[in-house]
Amino acid sequence: MTDDAPELDPHDIATAGEYVLGTLPLAEREAFQRRLLSEPTLATEVARWQTHFDPIADEVRPVSPPAKVWNEVERRLFPDPSPPASSVRFWQWLSIGSVLASMALLALLWLGQPGPDAEPQLWVSEMVSADNSVRLTALYDETDGEMRVSVAGQPPAAGRDFELWLIQGDRAPISLGIMPHEGQAAMPIPEDLRILVANATLAITDEPAGGAPGGIATGPIVAQAEMRRI
Template sequence: MTDDAPEPDPRDIATAGEYVLGTLPLAEREAFQRRLLNEPALVAEVARWETHFDPIADEVRPVSPPAKVWNNLERRLFPERTAPAGSVRFWQWLSLGSVCASIALLALLWLGQPGPETERNLWVSDMVSADSTVRLTALYDETDGEMRISVAGQPPAQGRDFELWLIQGDRAPISLGVMPHQGQAAMPIPEDLRILVANATLAITDEPAGGAPGGVATGPIVAQAEMRRI
């Protein structure tokens, strides 16, 4: 590569990070691996992410939750499941690890690796559709009142958009805006809404292009998840 080599596509940078973390769906991972055979710039980007994550991996220490935590989750989420407990726990750990890795990637993409004196009040919501074709991760920073989002998976149908909503208690859902079909975006949260973000629920609905008419949701809920402090 020369000094005049073009900058990598931001989407490829993010995809390379997800590839290194192992959070890409199988079909996307296989497609990315095929590209690695013919695109040296992608290989270099993967190597850069591996170098970036190496120090973080060294600091990770496994922590086993109390047995009652998984027992309660199993009863609530899989009441009729007959698979052996060990098998259930394996897939739960795998799913949880994927979610945490996505959150870590989003935080690094937007905030960079924090220094020892960095202190931020962060909230995260990881929304996945029932068929796992749509995923939206939102990271909210109380320090600056900005929400960063990462959208992946199948885009909405032609003439439709995904819209993000803030749901707090018995209040009517509040639109936070129309989402990009893919990639990352930053959304400043109005000051009068910032107090509502903590412990709220975020939801995505499928709306007409441009968003719900009159600011009232009309389409089905694609995915939703609570905000959690990290």
């Protein structure tokens, strides 16, 4: 992009990424395509996102599983293929694909625009409660020591808060803070704790409003999951 080219607003940058990933609704995608015909700066942004995703696509090689493996996957994912089964499977797979694509885009957008020399060391934890009513994704970037969290689903009861904990080995759980009831938040991790994040477990507990008294968890564990490097 040249110095005299108009700057894109953050929404257009994000939309360009969604366009490349294919997560835009049809009407929005068609409107965006029309804009590409008359806005070269926007087209350049799309090309930049495509270049960023190209190495990921190059590493993927199609492999056809044996029929018995595919049938077993379907049986485990969709144990009750009520009629019309084909229609149900279509929407289930579409939903799964959209979630995965959205998560990938969310991670990239939280970390900013892709740069040619950027090689962030990233860790992710995806916590889902047993009844699927609470979902929290935490993304940690070693390069700046910041954790981004995204919360969705049912909020805590009145007078209660969800609190995020870092669990590493035999150490006592360490509070990382109170979670928003919904949406996203950025949480800088203190320098003395950053070394503990790799391969740790994150957990959410249901605590009194304002957090666990004395920094010691008192409520039940809502969900937990290990940090995984990506």
